[in-house]
Amino acid sequence: MSVLKADNIVMQFGGVTAVNDLNxxxxKGKIVALIGPNGAGKTTAFNVITGVYQPTKGSVYFNGEKITGLSPDKITNKGIARTFQNIRLFKNLTVLDNILIANHLHVKSNFLSYTTRMPWSRKEEKSMRSKSEMLLEKLGLLSLKNEIxxxxxxxxxxxxxxxxxLATDAKLLLLDEPAxxxxxSETMQLSGFIHTIRDEFELTIFMIEHHMDLVMEISDKIYVLDFGQLIAQGTADEVKNNKRVIEAYLGVEEDA
Structure with missing residues (x-):
């Protein structure tokens, strides 16, 4: 079953085509990587999927529902979450507060009920805190909850x-260069961590990554972009032995 589908996506900026006819x-349940040289259009593709950019042409589907044209917050509410190459935390807040803020996406109480400390808002706040701590415990971060x-x-x-x-209850997680x-050593730990969260939270994972050892180790399928154009797709073995990929990205083969 296809969780995410990008159908003939074109993204142009003026006269520049950053992504061209991307499919x-x-x-569901797979770890899929999008690789390619710097400037290949990978992050642009992520921005289209998450609603940061509206494509010049084409459509994006999540669980069979067309999400093209939706704002990023509405796409997140659908169950798609994203991380960034440059870590974007609330750096002066605690670990727990960072998770609590993400959990507010699903809060039903309004601002007035929170400020007046209505019983249902206190109950919801307590439940949210418990849920956040459970998440941190599952990910081995609970002991750090009060750390900045x-x-x-x-x-x-x-x-x-x-x-x-994950605190947004995502089912599709987009990772932008997690390594x-x-x-x-940290990269090796990350590999195990990605597998763990995929299984623990029944996630589907789509990632951009330049660290080829990580990509080849954990990816069920790999897509390769070059100058906005898809030049290859397949398993790790198929991609690393593809001559076009070698020439464009992995490096020219040496004579035996």
Whole structure:
């Protein structure tokens, strides 16, 4: 079953075509990677999927429903969450507060009931705090709940950003270069972490990543972009042995 489908997406900025006739399908429960050289159009594709950009042409579908034209917050409400290459936390707030803020997406009480401390709003707030702490516990971050976000090691900040995305009750998680800035040990831990959250939360994961060891290890399917054009797709073995991909991105093969 296809969770995400990008159908003939074209994204132009003036006379520049950043993405040209892009077709992608991400099946439920899979880990799928989008790779390619810098400037290939990967982040533009993510921005189209999440409603930051409206495509010049084409449509995006989530669980069979057309989401093209929806605002980013409405797309998040549908069950799509995203992280960014540059970590975007509320860095001066605690770990727990970062999760609580994400949980407010599903709050039913209004501002007045919160400020007047109405019984139902207090009950909802207590439930939200409990849910946030349970999420942190599942992800091994509960012991850090009172730590200020910017004081965490880089790898833990990345985990917190992913945790915050999960707090929106996402079913499709878009990861934009999750291993950026990580050392080899942190990258290895991230690989296990991505598998764990996929299984624990029954997620489908679509990621952009330049770290090829990570991509080849965890991806069920890989799409390759070059100058906005899809040049290859397939399993890790199929992609790494594709001559066009080698020439455009992975490097020219050496003579045996």
């Amino acid at each position: 992608i399908e991400v099946e 976000a910017h004081s965490l090691p880089y790898g833990e900040q990345r985990k917190l950003e992913i945790a915050r995305a 950026a800035g990580m050392n080899p």
